[in-house]
Amino acid sequence: MNKSYKQTIEDLESAIQDIESQGISIAPLNKALENLKTHSENIEAIENNINAVKSEVINPIKKELDENKRAGKFSIMGFYVGAFGLIATAISLLYTTFAPNSDQSKTFVKRVDNIENSLKELNYNLTGLNNDYEPLTNEYLIEQLEQEALLTQDSNKYIIEAYFPGEIKKNNKWYPIVSLQFFINANQIGIKGLREKVTIIDSSGASQYYPNFNSIWLSENDGFILLNKYRYIVKRIYRKNSQILTVCDDKDAVLIKRIE
Numbered sequence: 157m158n159k160s161y162k163q164t165i166e167d168l169e170s171a172i173q174d175i176e177s178q179g180i181s182i183a184p185l186n187k188a189l190e191n192l193k194t195h196s197e198n199i200e201a202i203e204n205n206i207n208a209v210k211s212e213v214i215n216p217i218k219k220e221l222d223e224n225k226r227a228g229k230f231s232i233m234g235f236y237v238g239a240f241g242l243i244a245t246a247i248s249l250l251y252t253t254f255a256p257n258s259d260q261s262k263t264f265v266k267r268v269d270n271i272e273n274s275l276k277e278l279n280y281n282l283t284g285l286n287n288d289y290e291p292l293t294n295e296y297l298i299e300q301l302e303q304e305a306l307l308t309q310d311s312n313k314y315i316i317e318a319y320f321p322g323e324i325k326k327n328n329k330w331y332p333i334v335s336l337q338f339f340i341n342a343n344q345i346g347i348k349g350l351r352e353k354v355t356i357i358d359s360s361g362a363s364q365y366y367p368n369f370n371s372i373w374l375s376e377n378d379g380f381i382l383l384n385k386y387r388y389i390v391k392r393i394y395r396k397n398s399q400i401l402t403v404c405d406d407k408d409a410v411l412i413k414r415i416e
Contacts, residue, residue, distance in 0.1 A: 276376075277401060277402060277403075285391060285392045285411065289392075289411065291411065292413075294413060294414045294416065295391070295411060295412065295413045295414070296411070296412045296413075296414075297409060297410075297411050298316070298317075298318040298409060298410050298411075298412065299318070299408065299409040300318060300319060300320050300407075300408040300409065301317065301318070301319060302317070303315050303316065303317045303339070304316055304318075304412075306382060306386070306388070306414075307382070307386060309383070312340050312341060313340070313341055314338065314339070314340060314382060314383075315338070315339040315340075315341075316336050316337065316338055316339070316412075317336070317337045317338075317339065318334055318335070318336060318409070318410050319334075319335040319336075319337070319369075319371070320333075320334055320335065320393070320395060320408045320410070321335055321373070322395050322397055322398070323395070323398060323399050323400060324362065324373075325399075326362050327361075330399045330400045331360060331375040331376075332375055332376050332393040332395060332400065333362065333373050333374065333375055333393070334373070334374055334375075334390060334393050334410040335366065335369065335371045335373050336371055336372050336373075336380075336410075337369065337370060337371045338350060338353070338354060338371075338372075344370060345370065346370050347365060347367045347370050350365060350370065350371075350372060351365060353382065353383055354380050354381070354382055355380060355381040355384065356372055356374070356378070356379075356380055357378055357379040357381065357387075357389070358378055359377055359378050360375040360376070360377065360378050362375040362378070363375050363378040374390045375390070375393075376390055376391070376392065376393055377389065377390065377391075378390055379412075386414070387414070387415040388412050388413065388414055388415065389412070389413050389415060390410060390411070390412055391412065391413045392410070392411040393409075393410050393411075394408060394409040394410070394411075396408055
C-alpha cells in the first residue's frame with residue numbers, strides 16, 4: 157500500500173535522526189526536509205480530497221465520453237482537447253497551491269470547486285450538452301414552466317413541470333438547482349404524495365424536498381425514482397444567470413434522462 161505524504165516525511169525524518177545519532181552531519185538534507193514539511197498540509201488536503209474530485213468530476217466526464225463513443229458521437233479531437241484541459245488544470249492546481257505567499261490550506265477547496273466547474277463546462281462541450289443539444293429518445297429537454305409527461309400507468313399520466321431558482325450556495329459551494337413539480341393528470345401532487353411516490357437520488361448533497369412549492373430541488377447528476385421503479389437523472393441545468401459558469405446559457409431549461 158502506498159504511504160501518504162505525511163508518513164513518508166515522518167519516515168525520512170526518522171532516518172535522518174538515526175544518521176545524525178552516529179555523528180554524521182547532513183545539514184543540507186535537514187534543510188530540504190524542512191522545505192518539504194511546509195507543503196505537508198497542502199499535500200494532505202489533496203490526498204483527502206482527491207477521491208471526491210475523482211467521483212464528482214473525472215468519473216462523470218469519463219462516463220459521458222464512453223456513452224457518446226458508443227452512440228457514435230465521440231470526437232477524437234474533442235478527447236485530446238479535453239485531455240489537454242485536464243493537464244492544464246492539474247498544472248494550474250499545483251502552481252497555485254504551492255505558489256509563494258498563497259493562502260494554501262484555506263483556498264484549496266475553492267480551487268477544487270473552480271476546477272470542477274471548469275471541467276463540467278468542458279464536459280458540456282465535449283459531449284454535446286450545450287444550447288444546441290438535441291435530446292435522445294430517452295431524454296426530456298424541458299424549458300422553464302413547461303410540462304413533460306414522463307409515463308402513463310393505470311390510465312394516470314405522470315407529468316413534471318420545471319422551474320428554476322437557478323443556483324444555491326451550500327457549505328460554501330455553489331450548486332445548479334432545478335425545481336420540479338409533479339402532477340397526476342391535471343392535479344398537482346402535494347408534499348406528502350411526493351415523499352410517497354418520488355424518491356430523491358441525492359449524490360451532490362444539495363438536492364431536497366421543498367415543501368413551500370410542493371416540489372423537489374435537484375442538482376446536476378442527481379435524480380429521482382418515480383413509483384419506486386422508474387429512474388431519472390438530471391443531466392444538465394441550463395441557466396441565463398450563473399455564479400458558476402464562465403459563459404451563461406441563452407435559456408433556462410433542464411435536461412432529464414430516463415435510466416433504463
